[in-house]
Amino acid sequence: MAERRLRLGVAGLGRAASSMLPSLAAHPHVDIVAAADQLPLARARFEADFGGRTWESAEALAGDPGIDAIYVATPHQCHVSDVVAAAAHGKHVLVEKPMALSVEECAAMTDAARASGIALVVGHTHAFDPVVRTMRDVIASGELGALRMIVNVAYTDFLYRPRRPEELDSARGGGIMYNQVPHQIEIVRALDGGPLRSVRAASGVWDRNRPTEGAMTALLEFASGVAASLTYSGYDHFDSDELAFWIAESGADKSPAHGAARRALGARSAGDEARMKAESAFAGRGVRLAETPAHQPHFGMLIASCERGDLRPSADGVLVYGDDGVREIPLPRGRTFPNKDGVIDELYDAVVRGIAPLHDAAWGTATVAAALALVQSARERREIMLEGADVR
Amino acid sequence: MAERRLRLGVAGLGRAASSMLPSLAAHPHVDIVAAADQLPLARARFEADFGGRTWESAEALAGDPGIDAIYVATPHQCHVSDVVAAAAHGKHVLVEKPMALSVEECAAMTDAARASGIALVVGHTHAFDPVVRTMRDVIASGELGALRMIVNVAYTDFLYRPRRPEELDSARGGGIMYNQVPHQIEIVRALDGGPLRSVRAASGVWDRNRPTEGAMTALLEFASGVAASLTYSGYDHFDSDELAFWIAESGADKSPAHGAARRALGARSAGDEARMKAESAFAGRGVRLAETPAHQPHFGMLIASCERGDLRPSADGVLVYGDDGVREIPLPRGRTFPNKDGVIDELYDAVVRGIAPLHDAAWGTATVAAALALVQSARERREIMLEGADVR
Numbered sequence: 034m035a036e037r038r039l040r041l042g043v044a045g046l047g048r049a050a051s052s053m054l055p056s057l058a059a060h061p062h063v064d065i066v067a068a069a070d071q072l073p074l075a076r077a078r079f080e081a082d083f084g085g086r087t088w089e090s091a092e093a094l095a096g097d098p099g100i101d102a103i104y105v106a107t108p109h110q111c112h113v114s115d116v117v118a119a120a121a122h123g124k125h126v127l128v129e130k131p132m133a134l135s136v137e138e139c140a141a142m143t144d145a146a147r148a149s150g151i152a153l154v155v156g157h158t159h160a161f162d163p164v165v166r167t168m169r170d171v172i173a174s175g176e177l178g179a180l181r182m183i184v185n186v187a188y189t190d191f192l193y194r195p196r197r198p199e200e201l202d203s204a205r206g207g208g209i210m211y212n213q214v215p216h217q218i219e220i221v222r223a224l225d226g227g228p229l230r231s232v233r234a235a236s237g238v239w240d241r242n243r244p245t246e247g248a249m250t251a252l253l254e255f256a257s258g259v260a261a262s263l264t265y266s267g268y269d270h271f272d273s274d275e276l277a278f279w280i281a282e283s284g285a286d287k288s289p290a291h292g293a294a295r296r297a298l299g300a301r302s303a304g305d306e307a308r309m310k311a312e313s314a315f316a317g318r319g320v321r322l323a324e325t326p327a328h329q330p331h332f333g334m335l336i337a338s339c340e341r342g343d344l345r346p347s348a349d350g351v352l353v354y355g356d357d358g359v360r361e362i363p364l365p366r367g368r369t370f371p372n373k374d375g376v377i378d379e380l381y382d383a384v385v386r387g388i389a390p391l392h393d394a395a396w397g398t399a400t401v402a403a404a405l406a407l408v409q410s411a412r413e414r415r416e417i418m419l420e421g422a423d424v425r
Numbered sequence: 426m427a428e429r430r431l432r433l434g435v436a437g438l439g440r441a442a443s444s445m446l447p448s449l450a451a452h453p454h455v456d457i458v459a460a461a462d463q464l465p466l467a468r469a470r471f472e473a474d475f476g477g478r479t480w481e482s483a484e485a486l487a488g489d490p491g492i493d494a495i496y497v498a499t500p501h502q503c504h505v506s507d508v509v510a511a512a513a514h515g516k517h518v519l520v521e522k523p524m525a526l527s528v529e530e531c532a533a534m535t536d537a538a539r540a541s542g543i544a545l546v547v548g549h550t551h552a553f554d555p556v557v558r559t560m561r562d563v564i565a566s567g568e569l570g571a572l573r574m575i576v577n578v579a580y581t582d583f584l585y586r587p588r589r590p591e592e593l594d595s596a597r598g599g600g601i602m603y604n605q606v607p608h609q610i611e612i613v614r615a616l617d618g619g620p621l622r623s624v625r626a627a628s629g630v631w632d633r634n635r636p637t638e639g640a641m642t643a644l645l646e647f648a649s650g651v652a653a654s655l656t657y658s659g660y661d662h663f664d665s666d667e668l669a670f671w672i673a674e675s676g677a678d679k680s681p682a683h684g685a686a687r688r689a690l691g692a693r694s695a696g697d698e699a700r701m702k703a704e705s706a707f708a709g710r711g712v713r714l715a716e717t718p719a720h721q722p723h724f725g726m727l728i729a730s731c732e733r734g735d736l737r738p739s740a741d742g743v744l745v746y747g748d749d750g751v752r753e754i755p756l757p758r759g760r761t762f763p764n765k766d767g768v769i770d771e772l773y774d775a776v777v778r779g780i781a782p783l784h785d786a787a788w789g790t791a792t793v794a795a796a797l798a799l800v801q802s803a804r805e806r807r808e809i810m811l812e813g814a815d816v817r
Contacts, residue, residue, distance in 0.1 A: 048706070082470065095548070115528045158538075159490040170609070178631070181631060181640065182627070182629065182640055182642055182658070184578060186578065186654050188728070188735065203544045218625075230806075231724055231806075233808055234644075235574070235644070235646055235652030237574065239570070239732040239733075240575060240732070243459055248573065248574055248646060248730060250576065250652050250653075250654040251644065252625050252626075252627070252642060252643065254627055254653070254806065258627070260642050261642075262642040262644070262654050262656050264574070264576050264654050266470060266574070266730055266735070268730070268735075270729075270730070270733075270734050270735035270746035270747065270748075271735035271737060271744075272746075273747045276668050276726070284445040288753075291746050291750050291751045292746075292748055292749050292750045296749075297750060303787030310595050315631045334668070336578075336580070338640060338658055338662055338663075340631040340632070340658070341631075342662050343580065343658070343660075343662040343663035345663060352661035352663075353682070353685075354663045354664075354683050356662075356684055356687060357684050357685050357688075359681075359683045412644065413690065414622075414623075415623075415808065416625055416807060416808040423450070
């Protein structure tokens, strides 16, 4: 018997959508049938590439009777209204991280989803990466004893990728705290599996021309006692992919190019930079559906320590450093590039099979709460307690 | 005119002395003329190798009229009495880290040194490494703007090196908190240059057979606002020298050997293990004075981020990742192996040239205070404020 197909609309055809469309297009049970974007060029590109209907707004897309679910990839500040609109029309939702910019917005989205009975899945983050899932499985197996400590260190060129003005404004969800640190928060949450107890963070705005947080270091402690050390710098100096076998976040092969993003960006007006971003994203280039990655996607250098062994992603799997030496768990290459199958599987399983998603509204809310606590901790230079913030 | 020579006695001929003797012996203005140890085998070895006088106790050595200074390398818990005895006899002191096991002991040592007018130098730690000093110089030059963030990550086999029983007892200064974390504390203190404001740590005792702290992660914030993330595991699983060009802490070339220390130790009685330690240290093997290291000594993976660039030790110098790419500052090889010249130079300069040491009693006390605050933070699962703890 044929599996039921999921008819999907894409709200927002920007960089997030560019990155998700290969996995959506390759999914065996998903049909991409509609999209919304305010840019005519993006809509024309979608019609040419996917042959579906287009709308000028996410709200209009929500009213499309020919879709079952909406992938909300609009700017962060639009997530709450776009998800509430989708729910009002009975459409299931996959919403990009961060779920929203406040716990109150998350609550509004959660309430709307609950009231209309739709599935609400939050992601993709690198917590969905096969290497992280495999590490989680090894931890859960008990082979290495209890998980005790996690380190994740990422140095990237994030701050010098082309941006729209709001992406450089922390108050509107710009900078690393809402866009990169959530990957780290979700990776360690996925590995521990329980609620956070407290966080202590320090962050920095080091480039006056890009006045949003570009670097951070934090110590997170879970209720379980597991401690996680997270460090991020997006200032395009050192590149932590050197510590991860010189493969890129996506799993692609990579050559050292320190400072290349800064040089490519150069000095240009905000308008020029926004155009540069649009041209390098879906509206300008569409998506390349045929690529496959050379290696596993990952996020920075990651080490999870259990009582009797350490776990670390390798280029093509997971390294297990046990009492008696090291072995590698090889992993199959993803179908697509980037590989974001995990989050789409969760949406499909929730809608069609009635399987509750792991990365549901409560999960996404807890990540937003943690990110906001890190922001608060850095601002107030003190530890912030989080007990009770995970509503799970 | 010939420089004045410093006549030195060595109190305690254990592993610390084994590691320091090459640098002491190679120093152009230091003569090793006496030593103290309770083990007859160690005294005999010293007499054979160095031809000097030997004593059964550090107190007896302190009374030797033929020495100007004492290198105190006795077990941690003996530091306070051995330094006070040296001061009472007007002998200058170089005392191993940790300076002592409490701030009160440090105060007693400081008072004794002040009362008798002797020089008191604390070290060696990896803060004296040429790579760290070079990073500090680049930071001080202002070339990269202000220092903002430091990460140090070390995964070693520390816990499975042969130990005496007290080295596995935290109450007597055993475990990583008093022996390895001080390296990390001093590296980041040397780079920032100012007092610490607060610390938050989590530590773990993961092997019941070696019931002392073997792993830790911490966030330290300096009064300057600089944040430092320190992580250490001595459980012989992952080896962070993989992230540091596969060179050992000493600068020697290294081959991966995950779990080798645990296998070599095996299951044996405490007495057998103490004997194994003695045999592998000075009493059993003496010191090899001719070796020179292939590369620079270092401690784990270290990245210091300034506003306009990151600094990182390379195998043979320091990498500067600036706005326009990466360059390397090459450093000369050390005269000796391990290379601990820096701390001996400080002692010599303090005694002979009247130059106040950087790593003086106040410096050593602040490191002990920081290590104790990390212990307290981990125990109480909360941030500990340190303002005022640096008496400088």
